[in-house]
Amino acid sequence: MRSEIEVFRGFIRKKGLRNTPERETIIAEIFATHDHFDVDELYLRLRAQKKKISKPSIYRLIPYLLESGLIQEAYFEDGHWHYEHIYGHEHHCHLRCLKCGNTVEFQEKALHKLERKMAEKYDFLVKGHKLEVFGYCPKCKVHI
Amino acid sequence: MRSEIEVFRGFIRKKGLRNTPERETIIAEIFATHDHFDVDELYLRLRAQKKKISKPSIYRLIPYLLESGLIQEAYFEDGHWHYEHIYGHEHHCHLRCLKCGNTVEFQEKALHKLERKMAEKYDFLVKGHKLEVFGYCPKCKVHI
């Protein structure tokens, strides 16, 4: 299996764009942990390592990362998107508490079947899905 | 089945808040169509009917509408949330094209089973879900 950087290089080449050390640094940092990330947090993580990369560079890279299938939007919260990397990692869905915001991740194989069904029924080339189940967690459901 | 306004009145009373004609006007307009809506579009619809309601009043109402279960977030696009009303209407999921943004709505009963499964497994009081399947539509998939 190719590394994330190799996938990105292939994508960039195919699109006739240019790769840069900044982009490779950002991608390396995204894949350095298994967690979700958002732009600001990623920016601070880079700064903490004295890697001076501007926020616009991150913002400008994200559409390419989405398009190349390395990451996807996970959920929109607190006024900004939270992303997850999907290349080389199992995609997961989210169960979230409407009150405290606490999030549980879970796997759901049934959705692959649904993806295939949708692909056939609507003639789409399906690339993925985003599922959020919401409600109240054990602690919060007592107080509503 | 109680009307949306009645549900909202009950919610407001229970929370010790106050109802106003502005709020009832907004709710009536939301439920006047079966379509999704966003704040700006709703605001313009109200203006077109000479109903002078400010945007902050809409923004301030939305958390209550979410909490009372009258509406839910459908998807975040073009820099803002799009909502759907769920009280008295069948919830639906979305199949969206990553290229042209075209969206197809579909029903999926299997997700109710999943909701029950999550409720039991994680001891959540599940209130709903949001599912987006994405990929490329028949027209766009030819050109990627």
Added chain:
DNA sequence: GTATGTGCAAATCATTTGCATTCTC
């Protein structure tokens, strides 16, 4: 009467953009 809700204008905050400079291919 109290304190919640409203409209307005100003503030906030994530994201985008213009531009001069640097760098990739």
Added chain:
DNA sequence: GAGAATGCAAATGATTTGCACATAC
């Protein structure tokens, strides 16, 4: 060397907030 990408500072646009006034309970 052409045209992409970068960083900075400024602009944008959705949303939120402060405040004076109105109004629901």
